[in-house]
Amino acid sequence: MLQPVDLDAFLAFLAGLAALVIIGLQAWYDRRDALLADHRRLNSAFSCARCGTTYVRPRRREEAACPRCGWNNVRLRF
Ligand SMILES: [Zn+2]
Numbered sequence: 459m460l461q462p463v464d465l466d467a468f469l470a471f472l473a474g475l476a477a478l479v480i481i482g483l484q485a486w487y488d489r490r491d492a493l494l495a496d497h498r499r500l501n502s503a504f505s506c507a508r509c510g511t512t513y514v515r516p517r518r519r520e521e522a523a524c525p526r527c528g529w530n531n532v533r534l535r536f
Contacts, residue, residue: 503534 505512506524515522523530 504531505534506531 500518501514501516502519502522503512503514504522504524506527506529508529509524509527511524511526513522513525520533521530522533
């Protein structure tokens with residue numbers, strides 16, 4: 459048994475649904491952008507104590523070997 463639905467109520471329901479979808483998408487993209495920015499920002503910089511080479515390694519790490527001489531250096535802190 460179908461009940462007649464008021465057109466205004468139906469349109470209001472559709473508008474509310476569309477607003478929810480848009481707000482949800484915005485939240486999802488905001489979260490995704492924040493995660494990607496963190497991933498790009500979390501590089502570690504090193505300056506070799508033996509040969510003076512400056513280099514960067516992805517992710518946060520405390521030590522990395524120099525690409526030129528192989529010396530193990532600690533992360534630069536700013
Ligand atoms: Zn080096």
